[in-house]
Amino acid sequence: MDRPPRLGEHARLGELARPHGDMTDVFGAHGCRDRPGTRTEARVREPSESELTARLPEGIWSTPYVGRRFPGSRSVAERPGLARGANCQFFAYEVLRHFGPRLPAWRSSDLWDDTVLTERVRESRPLDLALFNPGDQAWGAHVGVVVGESRFLHLCAEVGRPVIWPLGEFAARERYRTLLGFKRARPGGG
Template sequence: MNNMTQPTASIFVIPPHFLTIRYNGAHYPGSPNTNGLEGGANCQQFAYELLRHNSFSVPDLRSRELWEDTTHTYRVTELTWGDLLLWNKTPDPYGAHVGVYIGDGQAIHLAKDNGYPVMERLENIAQHPAYRVFIGAKRAMLHGGN
């Protein structure tokens, strides 16, 4: 399984300050203006920082790169805490919205429409026209995981 350790719910936390982060489309993974969550984040940066806070190793990948990556992540069909979820209006992962699975059929995600992170049921997210296609889920490895 690519030397990846499966996360468990007991190690995954959402610190309160993550819920106050504002959407900022200019703060995306790899942007020279991006420094963690300082000054806000886009959906990808938010998701990656949440995973990094929980000891996952996630490089600065854009949506398509994340979906195609096999070095740091792998595709899963059974969801667990910390899995990265991708949605789009088409099956194309380019520009896909990224959230994090938090259990019980829910995800946390930072969407431009909301302006701040929300925890929602997966079926409710799929009702949004821009997220009607669930592309799939990726699991990142934990730091030092074997």
């Protein structure tokens, strides 16, 4: 597999987070394009960033960054939910869960390696998960949720509260300089 592009050095990075406007080809996204007898023009409207963020519970914006509250941790098992804080992974899964998909208590590398409940996709759309790291390894990768064109809702220690960053904010930081890629929950899988 090719090395993931480093933000700022890959001239075609925009293709990885290509905007879809407000429509998505559902059949093409699931490999059904141009099959005899199938409809290839079915489209569904994707929610805008403002629509997605407006549907989030108000309390989500006050979630503090707490590194020890990661998926599967004792702290999370004893006191579920975001009120006592979260790391980036737990926060991203809880945001996703609010919209339907429920993923296991995976760490970043487990998420990246999974092929049953999620799939890697080249083009992102809202509610896909994005993984960032300083290098090309998924272990310890930072996880954010795609909310718009090259824009990601995430929780990091640097800011301490949820924030939406454009791709350039990640590129400006050594620890997030590599966009490993995007993961999408499979329909009915999570």
